Structure formats: structure tokens, C-alpha cells
Amino acid sequence: MLLKMEKITKRFPGVLALDNVDFDLREGEIHALVGENGAGKSTLIKILGGVHQPDGGRIILNGQEVHFSSPVDSQKAGISVIHQELNLAENLSVAHNIFLGREKGSWWNIDHKRMRKEAEEILKRLSFNLNPSAVVRELNVSEKQLVAIAKALTLNARIIVMDEPTATITEHEVERLFSIMKDLKKNGVSIIFISHRLDEIFSVADRVTVLRDGKKVASGLVEDFTKDELVRLMVGRSITDMYPKYNVPKDEVIFEVEGLEVPGFVKDVTFNVKRGEIFGVAGLVGCGKSELALGLFGAVKSYFKKMKLFDAEVKEIKNPMDALKLGIVMIPEDRKKMGLILDLDIVKNIATANSNLVAKLVNISWRKAKSLSNEAIKKFSIKASSIKQLTKNLSGGNQQKVVLAKYLFREPRLVILVEPTRGIDVGAKVEVYHLINDLANRGTGVIFISSELPEIVSLCDRVLVMHRGRQITILEGNEITQENILRAATGVEVA
Ligand SMILES: Nc1ncnc2c1ncn2[C@@H]1O[C@H](COP(=O)(O)OP(=O)(O)OP(=O)(O)O)[C@@H](O)[C@H]1O
Ligand SMILES: [Mg+2]
Incomplete structure (x- = not known):
């Protein structure tokens, strides 16, 4: 097992966000994490990403216990996280964001031209339609999401964590992302994938873990679950009519x-x-x-x-x-x-x-x-x-x-x-x-x-x-x- 998170507990004032949660990740797999809003998914990811410290439990990477006291620690250990609330440098260009912290050139003389060129190649390879010179502040949320994905993918991480990367992008880019994820998997990269769209879980993930109210309620191969079962595990009840429609159009x-x-x-x-x-x-x-x-x-x-x-x-x-x-x-x-x-x-x-x-x-x-x-x-x-x-x-x-x-x-x-x-x-x-x-x-x-x-x-x-x-x-x-x-x-x- 590449990664094991054992009995992770995290408290915030007034809420037990994670309650003894176990989670593991194999080499070259896509492991989906699902659950209702507030179930604790992002909190678990932030602990893996060094953003939060757990109140209990431990993280074992490659058989060794690790402590991430900051995002840098986690990144150094080969983990790259796309957070749900993207943290991009709004005033810098797309290219600069992709290489942020690893700028081309030297610190007194950043080679913007080279970064722009390399970013352009990366974006082209991903077929993301973005202008590397555009300032991030000017982009809409979908475009920002694409920047964050491009950035995470170029870190050459062994573990890539994606907290709702598809929430803001459309069908077309989602398909692109999925084919990239499958390629990464072939190359032995492991991915943790969070999404509220269950169809996506079934089309891209190998395993799935369900959280409810801060607890792990199920985990297993995706093919062993039906969509209805997952919904029931997530919300604790069945949903019969996903798209209720009873509006009555008039001519006026x-x-x-x-x-x-x-x-x-x-x-x-x-x-x-x-x-x-x-x-x-x-x-x-x-x-x-x-x-x-x-x-x-x-x-x-x-x-x-x-x-x-x-x-x-x-x-x-x-x-x-x-x-x-x-x-x-x-x-x-x-x-x-x-x-x-x-x-x-x-x-x-x-x-x-x-x-x-x-x-x-x-x-x-x-x-x-x-x-x-x-x-x-x-x-x-x-x-x-x-x-x-x-x-x-x-x-x-x-x-x-x-x-x-x-x-x-x-x-x-x-x-x-x-x-x-x-x-x-x-x-x-x-x-x-x-x-x-x-x-x-x-x-x-x-x-x-x-x-x-x-x-x-x-x-x-x-x-x-x-x-x-x-x-x-x-x-x-x-x-x-x-x-x-x-x-x-x-x-x-x-x-
Ligand atoms: N910094 C914080 N301070 C206080 N409470 C927090 C903090 N971060 C998260 N929480 C609480 O912890 C719980 C779990 O939140 P978390 O963001 O992990 O949920 P989630 O599963 O990612 O939900 P969503 O699907 O809406 O993104 C929630 O009740 C949330 O309000
Ligand atoms: Mg979240």
C-alpha cells in the first residue's frame, strides 16, 4: 500500500469533522472519495496536504510514518493537491501560476518568456484552451480550475489529489481530464478524486470510499456498488426522483x-x-x-x-x-x-x-x-x-x-x-x-x-x-x- 491514513480525527470548534477515519491508496489507482456536503472530504485532504494537523491518527507513506506540518512538506513527499478553494496567485499570469515556486530563470531575473513558452506546450498537450499570458484574476472560475489542474499535473507528483476538479468545468474538459487521469494511472501515479457527480465516479475510479458525518461508512471496488447504493450510503436514505419536474409553463x-x-x-x-x-x-x-x-x-x-x-x-x-x-x-x-x-x-x-x-x-x-x-x-x-x-x-x-x-x-x-x-x-x-x-x-x-x-x-x-x-x-x-x-x-x- 502506497499510502495509509489511519484513525484520522479532526475537531473544529463545535464540530467533529473527522472521526477515526481510515483511508488508503494503492499505487496506480484512482480512489474516489464521496459524501454529502460537510461530510469531511476536504478536511481529510487538507490533512494529507499539510494544511491542517490531525487531532489523532497517523499517516503512513511507503511504510513510514510521516508528519506534514505544512503544504511544502506534503509537496516534498510527492503529493500534489488541487484544493476545492483554488489558491492561485490572482495577479500573476497563467504561466507564472503553473510554475509558481519553481520559476524559470533566476530569482532576480525570472524568465517569463521561457515560462510562457513551456506553459503553452503544457496547455496544448492537455488541450486546455487558455492563454498563458492571461492574468488569472481576469479568468472565470472554470478557466481558473484548468490552471490549477495544469499546475498540479506538472509537479510530477506520485500522488495527485483532486478536490472537486470537475465541479466548474464542462463535459468536454472533463473528458480530457479523465483521459489524462487514466494515462497518469498507467504510469503508476495514484489519484484521489472527489466529486459529487456519481457518473464520474463510475467512469473513472477503481475504488470508492464513502464518508458520512465525519465517519467512514463504506469502502470498496466501484464495480461492487450501484449508484443507488452509493447515494443511500452518502445521504442515509434512498432518492427516488433525482430530477423532480412539476413546473407548469404558461403562454404569457x-x-x-x-x-x-x-x-x-x-x-x-x-x-x-x-x-x-x-x-x-x-x-x-x-x-x-x-x-x-x-x-x-x-x-x-x-x-x-x-x-x-x-x-x-x-x-x-x-x-x-x-x-x-x-x-x-x-x-x-x-x-x-x-x-x-x-x-x-x-x-x-x-x-x-x-x-x-x-x-x-x-x-x-x-x-x-x-x-x-x-x-x-x-x-x-x-x-x-x-x-x-x-x-x-x-x-x-x-x-x-x-x-x-x-x-x-x-x-x-x-x-x-x-x-x-x-x-x-x-x-x-x-x-x-x-x-x-x-x-x-x-x-x-x-x-x-x-x-x-x-x-x-x-x-x-x-x-x-x-x-x-x-x-x-x-x-x-x-x-x-x-x-x-x-x-x-x-x-x-x-x-
Ligand atoms: N476551518 C474550519 N473551521 C471550522 N469548521 C470547519 C473548518 N473547515 C471545515 N469545517 C467543518 O468541518 C466539516 C467538514 O467540512 P469539509 O469541508 O471537510 O466537508 P466536505 O465533505 O469537503 O464538504 P463539501 O462537499 O461541501 O465540500 C463541516 O461541518 C465544516 O463546517
Ligand atoms: Mg469539500
């Missing part, structure tokens, strides 16, 4: 936009959303779907020929304040950057977004804010030690749930959901799907943007597919299939 158009343009990203997009409908937007990374959302919300500069919301003409949306005043809400995809104030607790995050509900003239009613927060925790099954927990200390999926709770209390007139189920576990996903159906039925216009085709196909009444910033088609009814979406998304016109 409640939102329309004509000739929408986001300079540099989106060109000439025209569509409408009907009452009760779930209107989907799909496309590959970089197709402009995130920018379309930002544009509609006024978060980036956008122009349109015409826009109407509930019979009222909208002249322009200059900024998010304009959008919010009109009742347009966007659930952003980058929760770290736009969705949450990480240094504040759950109550304050929810209160700031819902000041109209909690404020009496100028004073915020904390009682009201607290009761809203408790309601949110119940409604979205947010796993937190209390509503006073800082959101930066929540697990990734639970942060996403706070973002949803924060914006959906408002009863918006039009909601733009950008990858709303990203990073959340199967049980919580079903909750979000119910919520989307409910929103649509209550008369809120729903624009649902997602890279996860199964949910687009199962939930949407119509789907606009984009390619290189342009609208290729709007699929309807039984035209909505994964195949048709992919064909349109790669620029092949649908008949």
Missing part, C-alpha cells in the same frame, strides 16, 4: 430581451421567458453563458435593443443596483468572489442581502435576521455549527447553499441561476430542483444556466445553446437531448 411572456450584447463575449442574443417556465442556457466553457448572466444583471457592461420585464420596458441596466430594483436577481457562479462575504457569519450574509426584510428604517432587526437564517438553514439543510459560523469555515457545498438562501428569500421577479448546484451533494441538489420548480410556478421568471447537461435536459422547458458568444439555437420539448445540446454547443448547427 414575462421577460424578453432582443439583441443582447456583452462586448467581447456575447453577441446578438434574443430570447424570452414565459411564466412558469424553466428557461435553460447551455454551452461549453468560454461560450459566453456566464457573461450573458453578468450582462443581464448589470455586473458587466451590456447593451440591448429591447428589453421587457412584466410589460414594462427596461431602458438600460447599468449596474446590479438597477437590476435589483427591477426585481432581477442573479445567483453568481463564483461564490468566493461575488456570492459571500467570507469573513462574516451566516446571519450577516443573509441580512445584508435582505435588508428590506430585516431592516426597520435604519436599524437591522437581528431577531428577524436570525429567524430568517434559521429558516434558511432548515430549508436548505445547511450544515453549520450555528448561524454564527463564519461562512469561510463552511464546507464548499454549504457555502453554496448560503448563497442560494441569501438571494432566494427576496421572491425576485426574474432570477438568473448560474450553476446553482455546483458543488452541492445529491440530496441538496434535489432540494434545489424543487426550489426552482416552485419559483417558476409562483410566477418568477427562471433562467437556468448550467454546464451539467443531465439537469438541463431533465428540468428545462426550452434551452438556448451558445457557441463562441453567439446563440446557435433554442431547443424545445423533445429536441432537448444531450446530443443536440452538444452538437449545437460545438458549433454544429441543429437541423
